Amino acid sequence: MASSEFKPLDEKSLIEYIKNTPVLSNQIGNKFDELKIKEVGDGNLNFVYIVDSPDGSFVIKQALPYIRCIGESWPMSKERAYFEARTLKEHGRLCPEHVPEVYHFDHTMCLIGMRYLEPPHIILRKGLIGGFEYPYLAEHISDYMAKTLFYTSLLYLTTTEHKRVVAEFCGNVELCRLTEQVVFSDPYRVSQYNHWTSPFLDHDAEAVRENNDLKLEIAELKSKFCERSQALIHGDLHTGSVMVTSSSTQVIDPEFSFYGPMGFDVGAFIGNLILAYFAQDGHSDSTNDRKSYKKWILKMIEDTWNLFYEKFIALWDKHKDGPGEAYLPEIYNNPELRQLVQRKFMTDLFHDTLGFGAAKMIRRIVGVAHVEDFESINEASKRAECERKALEFAKMLLKNRRKFDSINEVVAAM
Amino acid sequence: MASSEFKPLDEKSLIEYIKNTPVLSNQIGNKFDELKIKEVGDGNLNFVYIVDSPDGSFVIKQALPYIRCIGESWPMSKERAYFEARTLKEHGRLCPEHVPEVYHFDHTMCLIGMRYLEPPHIILRKGLIGGFEYPYLAEHISDYMAKTLFYTSLLYLTTTEHKRVVAEFCGNVELCRLTEQVVFSDPYRVSQYNHWTSPFLDHDAEAVRENNDLKLEIAELKSKFCERSQALIHGDLHTGSVMVTSSSTQVIDPEFSFYGPMGFDVGAFIGNLILAYFAQDGHSDSTNDRKSYKKWILKMIEDTWNLFYEKFIALWDKHKDGPGEAYLPEIYNNPELRQLVQRKFMTDLFHDTLGFGAAKMIRRIVGVAHVEDFESINEASKRAECERKALEFAKMLLKNRRKFDSINEVVAAM
Numbered sequence: 111m112a113s114s115e116f117k118p119l120d121e122k123s124l125i126e127y128i129k130n131t132p133v134l135s136n137q138i139g140n141k142f143d144e145l146k147i148k149e150v151g152d153g154n155l156n157f158v159y160i161v162d163s164p165d166g167s168f169v170i171k172q173a174l175p176y177i178r179c180i181g182e183s184w185p186m187s188k189e190r191a192y193f194e195a196r197t198l199k200e201h202g203r204l205c206p207e208h209v210p211e212v213y214h215f216d217h218t219m220c221l222i223g224m225r226y227l228e229p230p231h232i233i234l235r236k237g238l239i240g241g242f243e244y245p246y247l248a249e250h251i252s253d254y255m256a257k258t259l260f261y262t263s264l265l266y267l268t269t270t271e272h273k274r275v276v277a278e279f280c281g282n283v284e285l286c287r288l289t290e291q292v293v294f295s296d297p298y299r300v301s302q303y304n305h306w307t308s309p310f311l312d313h314d315a316e317a318v319r320e321n322n323d324l325k326l327e328i329a330e331l332k333s334k335f336c337e338r339s340q341a342l343i344h345g346d347l348h349t350g351s352v353m354v355t356s357s358s359t360q361v362i363d364p365e366f367s368f369y370g371p372m373g374f375d376v377g378a379f380i381g382n383l384i385l386a387y388f389a390q391d392g393h394s395d396s397t398n399d400r401k402s403y404k405k406w407i408l409k410m411i412e413d414t415w416n417l418f419y420e421k422f423i424a425l426w427d428k429h430k431d432g433p434g435e436a437y438l439p440e441i442y443n444n445p446e447l448r449q450l451v452q453r454k455f456m457t458d459l460f461h462d463t464l465g466f467g468a469a470k471m472i473r474r475i476v477g478v479a480h481v482e483d484f485e486s487i488n489e490a491s492k493r494a495e496c497e498r499k500a501l502e503f504a505k506m507l508l509k510n511r512r513k514f515d516s517i518n519e520v521v522a523a524m
Numbered sequence: 525m526a527s528s529e530f531k532p533l534d535e536k537s538l539i540e541y542i543k544n545t546p547v548l549s550n551q552i553g554n555k556f557d558e559l560k561i562k563e564v565g566d567g568n569l570n571f572v573y574i575v576d577s578p579d580g581s582f583v584i585k586q587a588l589p590y591i592r593c594i595g596e597s598w599p600m601s602k603e604r605a606y607f608e609a610r611t612l613k614e615h616g617r618l619c620p621e622h623v624p625e626v627y628h629f630d631h632t633m634c635l636i637g638m639r640y641l642e643p644p645h646i647i648l649r650k651g652l653i654g655g656f657e658y659p660y661l662a663e664h665i666s667d668y669m670a671k672t673l674f675y676t677s678l679l680y681l682t683t684t685e686h687k688r689v690v691a692e693f694c695g696n697v698e699l700c701r702l703t704e705q706v707v708f709s710d711p712y713r714v715s716q717y718n719h720w721t722s723p724f725l726d727h728d729a730e731a732v733r734e735n736n737d738l739k740l741e742i743a744e745l746k747s748k749f750c751e752r753s754q755a756l757i758h759g760d761l762h763t764g765s766v767m768v769t770s771s772s773t774q775v776i777d778p779e780f781s782f783y784g785p786m787g788f789d790v791g792a793f794i795g796n797l798i799l800a801y802f803a804q805d806g807h808s809d810s811t812n813d814r815k816s817y818k819k820w821i822l823k824m825i826e827d828t829w830n831l832f833y834e835k836f837i838a839l840w841d842k843h844k845d846g847p848g849e850a851y852l853p854e855i856y857n858n859p860e861l862r863q864l865v866q867r868k869f870m871t872d873l874f875h876d877t878l879g880f881g882a883a884k885m886i887r888r889i890v891g892v893a894h895v896e897d898f899e900s901i902n903e904a905s906k907r908a909e910c911e912r913k914a915l916e917f918a919k920m921l922l923k924n925r926r927k928f929d930s931i932n933e934v935v936a937a938m
Contacts, residue, residue, distance in 0.1 A: 264750055269701050272750070277694035280687040287683050290849070299854040322861045329865055333850060336678055336686070338751050435704070436747060440713040449734045451743055 116188065116218055118174055124159055126330040127221075128170075133214045134223050139165030151178065155186070155365065160226055167228065173220040173365070177288075179479075187284040190365040191220035195279075198224065198341060198369035199469040201258045205494055208359050209252040213254045222340045227353045227360050234352040234359075239393060239486055248413035250359030251352065251379060259372045262342035264436035266429055276339040277500035286336070286368055289345065293473045294332035298325055303478035310494030314501055315476040324472075327508050331465050339369035347378040348470065349386065350481070373462025376418060381467030381504075383411050385474060385483050387524060388500035392487030408521045415463070415517040423452055457515075464511035464520065471504035528601065530632055532588055535561045540574055541635075542584075547628045548637050553579030555725040557825050565592065569600070569779065574640055575741040581642065582627055587779070591702075594717075595894075605634035608779035612638065614756060615672045621670040622773050641767045641774050648773075649763040652800040653807060653900055655817045662827035664773035665766065665793060668893045670835035673786045676756035678850035680843055690753045693782040699752070700782055703759065707887045708746035712739055717892035724908030728915055729890040739847075741922050745879050753783035762884065763794040763800060764895070787876025788887075790832060795881030795918075799888060799897050801938060802914035806901030808812065829877070829931040837866055871929075878925035878934065885918035 124147060128134045140403060144163055151158035151171075155178050159170040173191035177184040195215040202209035214223035237244065264272050282300065296304055297318055306315045318324060344351065345366030353360045387407045394400040430448065431439050442448055474481045475497045484500075487493035503524060507514075514520055533541060538561060542548045552559065558577055565572035565585075569592050587605035591598040609629040610688055616623035626667040628637035651658065678686050710718055712733055720729045732738060758765065761781030767774045801821045808814040844862065845853050856862055888895045889911045898914075901907035917938060933937075 257705070264747070269704060269750060270697050273694040273697040277691040280691035280694075283684050286687070290683060295852055295855065299852065322864060325855055325861060326864055326868060329851060329856070330868070333678070336683060336850070337753050339753065340751050436750070437743060438709055438713065441709065441739055442743070447739060448705040449739055450736060454740060454744070 113340040114218065114515065116220060118157070119159075119170070119172055119219075119221070121149065121159070124161075124170060127219075128161065131214060131216075131223070134168065134170075137166045137168050137213060137223075138163040140314070141165055143336040153356055153483040155179070155190075161225070169210075169224050169226045171222045173223065176478075177497055186288065186398055188220040190282065190285050191222060193279065193282040193367055194363070194365035196202075196494070197342065197344070197364040198222070200262070201254075201344070201361070201364065204261045205254050205257040208250055208361055209380075210360050210362060227358075227362070230355050231353045231360065232355075233350055234354045235349040235382070235386070235482055237354055237384075239347060239389070239483055240409070241390075241393065241398060241400060243403070244354050244356060244359070245407050246357060247354065247359055248410050248417055251361075252325050252414055252417035253422055254359070254361055255347075255376055255379070255418050256425060259341045259343070259375065260422055260425040260429075261370075263340055263372070264434055265426055266432060266434040268433050269435050272339075272435075275342065276369040282366075282368045285345070285366045286370075289366060290332060290336065292478050293469055294328055294335065297473045297477045298328060301478075304476060305478070305480075306476045307484075307490055307494040310491060311476070311501075312496060317474065318476055318501075318505070321505070323509050324505060327465065328469060331462075331469055334371045334462065335374060335466075338371045341369065341372050342367060343370045343372065343375045344378075345370065345374070347375045348481075349379070350378075350382075358431055371462055371466070374457055374466045376415070376459070376463040377466030377468075378470050380411055380414060380463060382474075382481070382524065383407055383414070384467065384503065385471055385481055385500055388496050388503070389481075389483035389487065392484065392489075392492050392496045408524065413516050415460070419456055423456070426452060459480065460514070460517075461511050464507050464514060468504040468508035468511065471500055472508070475501045528632065530634060530838075532571070533573075533586055533633075533635070535563065535573070538575070538735065541633075542575065545637070548575075548582065548584075551556070551580045551582050551627060551637075552577040555579055556793060569593070569604075576640070581640040583624075583638050583640045585636045585638065600702065602634040604696065604699050604779040605629075605636060606631055607638050607693065607696040607699070607781055608777070611756065611758070611778040611781035612636070614676070615758070615775070616669075617674045619668050619671040622664055622775055624776060625772050641772075644769050645767045645772065645774065646769075647764055648766040648768045649796070649800070649896055650795075651768055652763060652821070653803070653897055655804075655807065655812060655814060656775070657817070657820050658768050658770060660771060661768065661773060662824050662831055665775075666828055666831035666835055667791055668773070668775055669761075669793070669832050670839060673755045673757070673789065674836055674839040674843075676783075677754055677786070678848055679840055680846060680848040682847050683849050686753075686849075689756065690783040696780075696782045699759070699780045700784075703780060704746060704750065704934075707743055707883055708749065711891045712742060712889045715892070718890060719892070719894075720890045721898075721904055721908040721911055724905060725890070725911060725915075728912055732886065732890055732915075732919070735919070737923050738919060741879065742883060743744075745876075745883055748785045748876065749788060749880075752772050752785045755786050756781060757784045757785065757786065757789045757818060758792075759784065759788070761789045762796040762895075763793070766793075785876055785880070787873055788880045790829070790873070790877040791880030791882075792875060792884050794825055794828060795884040796888075796895070797821055797828070798881065798917065798938065799885055799914055801825070801894055802910050802917065803895075803901065806820070806898065806906050806910045808901075822938065826931050826935050829874070833870055837870070840866060859902035874928070874931075876926050878921050878928060882918040882922035882925065885914055887913045891916075 146162045148160045150160055157172045161168050173188040175185055175188045176182045177186045195212055198212045210225035212224045245341055344364045351363045390400040392405050484493055484497050555577055560576045562574045564574055571586045575582050587602040590596045591600045609626055612626045626638045626640035741873045758778045765777045804814040804818050898907055898911050
């Protein structure tokens, strides 16, 4: 069914919609008697329905023309659904193991029908709060990042193809603007949306707003975010955008995707692991001091970067004679020089990663949208203590990121 | 007249075209008896006609679907005429004093009708070869660069407007590819198009192709050129794209324009002044040793950068509360911090300028398209000597650009 105009669905009209959309009704064997529909949108932006029947299941995600968690007072282009579907399909093509399949996209309705990530899949962030270990997490997420970032960059694309997709994703400007505001601006100024664990962090929040060094660094990162079209990035790759089981890792919600700096994705993921680390002291109790779990998170941080490095370079080596136009074979294919340019590229990317990671940490403590890792610590003074440690570490990282040569040094500093 | 299909004009069909195009025929008072038409395209790409009559004059520029100086064997999108007209109008709006007026654009015919820059306007490069001084050159060109680069960047535009124009100019990809090839690739590999003053510079050309340090640096600059959409740059701002008299400075030929790094424009101009400097020894004779003229060129180099710096910062200060979204007033409007971010911004831009300037110098000595500054030195050994000095300086600049803190240091090194 192609709808002629946009209308927000509810559980009732959704059933009608499914009945009129063969690719969806086939998914549940065309049986509507035992259909269960559940609205589960716990994110900040959209409505999400799980559609389940004995014969199959799927998820329906619909974008509304405002930000769900704020309300109609903060309008937001529903066109974001197009870019989410576009990137789910593109990233899914490049890394099908870690991106859920899209069954259906309705542009008019801003609606995506996609794979339901069945239990025991849970949001990674909740797993990290619960203290669960995921043996394949670093392996999987590094695989996803290496493939999606490498194959959409000039390391693999021709300039012609690159500029075509850069132009297309310029259309997702409203979501980019939202990131600019909440990551790069609001934490550094007085804003009605900012909040923090008050009164404990009142001075800490003020100190961020009055720190010229931080403002200098955040300006450089913001300009990279706005101006550098390096790869098709997910744009919001925190631990709430990843669903996991002990053997599966699935990346969801790329509605913020656009052509931006690779370090923004790698940094988002690693920065949120660092937040999870600093939150652990707030989750320890007499039965579990979380010490060994903290070690596991540190290992995840190390492994994620190191495996990403390894896989990214392996793709580069594999495709050194490929279509990519950044480093032409006739110029760069002597092994010594290729190593040299690869090392330089990865060092720059590492420093971007630390910078963006730090920026994402800061905004989760003194900005509009906080993380459950800290929010779920009930005792405010204890929460503030964890948050302060994370904030201080992030500030240090933002200012000194270029002094770090390896992820081991970062982990040692934690 | 709107043509229904593209056809290359000759002098005869051009008259018919003008008769059918009121905005052009009005320009010459609708008098065709004393009309003089002269083809003067001495550039590398297009056909250019001067249309002159007692009642007025104009220039017609038509893009053909290949590169004129190579021939039909090197096809090139004639759509470049659209981007040239687009940027002439936009840069002309921002800096009417130094951009010739566009009277007419015919998209189908890839044809621009524009102001004829009457004698004594000559191409600046020819003036520099002739040893002429232009008292307003640095003042004017710095004005043009400061205005066109500032007003088209995020220092003045909103993100929304910025992404809209970035997307539009992604369409000029074929011209970007040409630059990528001739500036960032060909000089560093064996290419059928490369040439140099042989046999004198055979080893010098080979040394460029085998220098890993240069290749590392040129890769970084190429990635900035391809990925960083900082401002609407002219894209080919060498001394052959500027026409001058003692009191007028006019920038022409922005067909390579797109959203790229500001340093590519500033570097192109300064790099070509440096080439002019090193060519002077080849133009000296018993009547004129060119010593004082060389000093004047050095002064031009210093003044161009210093005035550009001054004017750019003045625009920034003037519009600190303007629509630009890079540095929001609530965050950056304390004077100390603004100075800090401005200094950092300009230092980065200075290093980009030196890097791109050096790259443009190298390609003019060992790449496909050379400059008349050197080509007009008849004695090959003398020419090679000048070129070698320029090449060595450019290599040093490309590798050590980050060590220079001011333009005075660059001039001192020359």
